[in-house]
Amino acid sequence: MWNTLIFRPLLNLLLFLYSVLGRNFGLAVIVFTVLVRLVTLPFTRAQMKSAKASQEMQPKLKELQEKYRDPKDRDKMAQEQMKLYKEYGVNPLGCLLPMLIQMPIWFGLYQAIGTALPQSPVQLVNLAKHVYSSFGFISNVVPSSLIPLNPHFLWLDLGKPDPWLIVPILTAVTMWVQQKMTSPATGDAQAKAMSQSMELTMPFMFAWITYSAASGLGLYFVASNLVGVVQQYFTSGWGSLANVFRRKTGSETADAAKGKGYGRKKR
Amino acid sequence: MKSRNMVVILALGLLSILVSGCASGAVRPSWSSLAVADDILYVGSPSGRVFAVQAASGAEVWRFPAATEKAGKGAFLAQPVLLGSSLYVGSNDNYVYVLDANTGSQQRTVATKGPVVADAVIAEGTLYVGSQDKNLYAYDAATGRKEWEFTTGNWIWGRVAVGGGKVFAGSLDHKVYCVDTTGRKLWEFKADGGIPGGVTLDNGTVYFGAMDNKVYALDAATGAPGWTFSTGNWVWGSPLVVDSVVYVGSLDSTVYALDAATGAERWHLSAGGMVRATPGYSGGLLYVATETGSLHAIDTATGLQKWTQQPGTSILTSPVVSGDSVYVATLDGTVHALDAATGVTRWSANPSSRK
Numbered sequence: 128m129w130n131t132l133i134f135r136p137l138l139n140l141l142l143f144l145y146s147v148l149g150r151n152f153g154l155a156v157i158v159f160t161v162l163v164r165l166v167t168l169p170f171t172r173a174q175m176k177s178a179k180a181s182q183e184m185q186p187k188l189k190e191l192q193e194k195y196r197d198p199k200d201r202d203k204m205a206q207e208q209m210k211l212y213k214e215y216g217v218n219p220l221g222c223l224l225p226m227l228i229q230m231p232i233w234f235g236l237y238q239a240i241g242t243a244l245p246q247s248p249v250q251l252v253n254l255a256k257h258v259y260s261s262f263g264f265i266s267n268v269v270p271s272s273l274i275p276l277n278p279h280f281l282w283l284d285l286g287k288p289d290p291w292l293i294v295p296i297l298t299a300v301t302m303w304v305q306q307k308m309t310s311p312a313t314g315d316a317q318a319k320a321m322s323q324s325m326e327l328t329m330p331f332m333f334a335w336i337t338y339s340a341a342s343g344l345g346l347y348f349v350a351s352n353l354v355g356v357v358q359q360y361f362t363s364g365w366g367s368l369a370n371v372f373r374r375k376t377g378s379e380t381a382d383a384a385k386g387k388g389y390g391r392k393k394r
Numbered sequence: 395m396k397s398r399n400m401v402v403i404l405a406l407g408l409l410s411i412l413v414s415g416c417a418s419g420a421v422r423p424s425w426s427s428l429a430v431a432d433d434i435l436y437v438g439s440p441s442g443r444v445f446a447v448q449a450a451s452g453a454e455v456w457r458f459p460a461a462t463e464k465a466g467k468g469a470f471l472a473q474p475v476l477l478g479s480s481l482y483v484g485s486n487d488n489y490v491y492v493l494d495a496n497t498g499s500q501q502r503t504v505a506t507k508g509p510v511v512a513d514a515v516i517a518e519g520t521l522y523v524g525s526q527d528k529n530l531y532a533y534d535a536a537t538g539r540k541e542w543e544f545t546t547g548n549w550i551w552g553r554v555a556v557g558g559g560k561v562f563a564g565s566l567d568h569k570v571y572c573v574d575t576t577g578r579k580l581w582e583f584k585a586d587g588g589i590p591g592g593v594t595l596d597n598g599t600v601y602f603g604a605m606d607n608k609v610y611a612l613d614a615a616t617g618a619p620g621w622t623f624s625t626g627n628w629v630w631g632s633p634l635v636v637d638s639v640v641y642v643g644s645l646d647s648t649v650y651a652l653d654a655a656t657g658a659e660r661w662h663l664s665a666g667g668m669v670r671a672t673p674g675y676s677g678g679l680l681y682v683a684t685e686t687g688s689l690h691a692i693d694t695a696t697g698l699q700k701w702t703q704q705p706g707t708s709i710l711t712s713p714v715v716s717g718d719s720v721y722v723a724t725l726d727g728t729v730h731a732l733d734a735a736t737g738v739t740r741w742s743a744n745p746s747s748r749k
Binding site: 247248249251252255256260271272274275 | 424425471486509511548549551566568586587588590605606607626627628645668670685710725
């Protein structure tokens with residue numbers, strides 16, 4: 128089931144892209160990333176809209192928190208919060224869907240990169256088992272003369288971890304930027320602390336994954352994050368990222384409270 | 395927001411475990427290798443040990459490294475080669491180990507710069523072996539001193555052939571190279587696919603299979619192409635030539651018998667699973683192992699199957715025949731001894747799992 132629906136299609140798509148993109152596996156991974164981003168675009172847009180609405184909702188949420196500060200009013204507060212979510216069209220779990228959709232792709236891609244770039248004879252046997260000899264009316268989808276693939280891209284051997292740690296660092300930085308752009312400016316101290324902790328934990332974890340895994344997977348993460356940053360910018364601008372730089376000038380707090388600094392400047 | 399964070403953390407945790415588990419796996423999956431001589435079966439194992447067992451019973455004679463050493467070496471995929479009282483076997487840790495065949499003690503090592511998957515070949519006192527570092531090496535077999543190296547464009551996984559003052563090696567760079575015994579290139583031939591297996595030299599002709607699904611025959615003197623034969627998938631195992639017939643398996647799950655002079659097909663037999671390894675041969679019977687774990691005995695005169703057995707789940711190693719027994723190793727490291735005439739199992743043992 129997993130092999131038929133996820134792993135084999137991903138593996139053969141990667142090999143097909145490699146064959147049509149000048150036998151460049153790095154380029155194949157990048158184009159593959161863009162394709163994945165296009166497929167998940169409807170979900171991503173929904174997530175971004177939800178995030179933007181969530182940011183716009185923050186001043187009213189803060190008002191509610193002020194109003195129902197007494198712990199006895201917790202139930203009332205929850206009811207009002209749900210009303211607010213409804214009014215702004217915010218789904219608290221809406222952000223999860225794109226990530227959940229991408230999870231099987233991450234697993235499948237990790238498996239596909241390891242399989243496409245065999246380092247031992249048994250791994251090559253495994254590759255032979257999963258390459259499509261034909262697909263519908265197309266025969267010889269992946270010419271076997273391509274195998275073994277050229278794993279080199281820039282300074283990387285995409286079948287092995289990056290020895291210079293540049294890819295793990297890029298993964299962490301791009302993920303942090305993307306997260307900063309999407310994280311809502313919340314007035315709740317607990318939520319804020321949680322959000323800040325996630326903004327650091329996730330890049331660190333992905334950097335560690337990239338450090339341990341084939342750099343081809345890291346290349347996917349970096350490319351995916353960069354596409355995400357561009358998408359996010361055109362949806363809601365720099366978001367909380369703008370405040371990071373503004374903080375240095377001392378005007379961040381006031382602007383955040385006024386709801387400024389999230390949108391892309393209209394021309 | 396909290397539930398979102400929890401799901402994200404759980405998913406990331408799962409991904410981390412998967413990635414780190416796979417990435418840090420020191421023991422890569424590999425197959426066992428077999429060789430038999432003087433009633434002793436030599437087994438190179440994925441656990442990084444070499445075992446000598448009694449061919450008749452499977453009882454252990456010795457193991458290398460000794461049982462007192464907890465850690466093994468790199469996986470031994472290459473077939474052990476016996477010369478006099480020395481056993482030569484390549485390892486994934488970049489070395490060819492030279493062991494005392496009687497005791498298993500290490501005599502010396504020969505170093506390359508990549509995993510040694512290819513079987514070593516010894517001819518006229520010289521050890522020839524290809525490496526995953528893309529080089530073909532020649533060493534003095536007695537001392538281990540390097541004589542020369544010849545660089546190809548990709549990994550060498552197959553056994554070289556030596557004869558008539560020439561050395562023939564296939565590389566995953568799609569080429570077969572012919573060099574003289576000083577390492578000077580005489581000719582090269584480019585196929586349409588990588589050459590993962592060994593080359594065979596017989597009667598002035600070089601035979602090999604490639605990942606372009608073809609079997610090739612070349613003139614050993616000039617490299618001029620003779621004939622090609624197309625199968626339905628990669629041809630990995632070295633062709634076996636017996637009495638002017640070439641026997642070769644393909645990953646299209648078929649074994650073929652071809653006329654050595656013309657490449658014309660004499661017969662073929664569907665084996666029901668990918669045939670990666672070179673078939674074994676003895677007394678008019680061909681022994682063919684498959685990736686799905688079956689072993690077939692085929693009458694070479696008629697191409698008809700005499701018996702078939704299913705010793706395990708996957709056999710990627712060449713069967714070896716000695717006396718009236720045929721030996722195979724399944725991917726889990728278990729060695730099976732079967733009656734060569736009937737296929738009845740005589741004993742099965744996994745040397746790596748013994749204490």
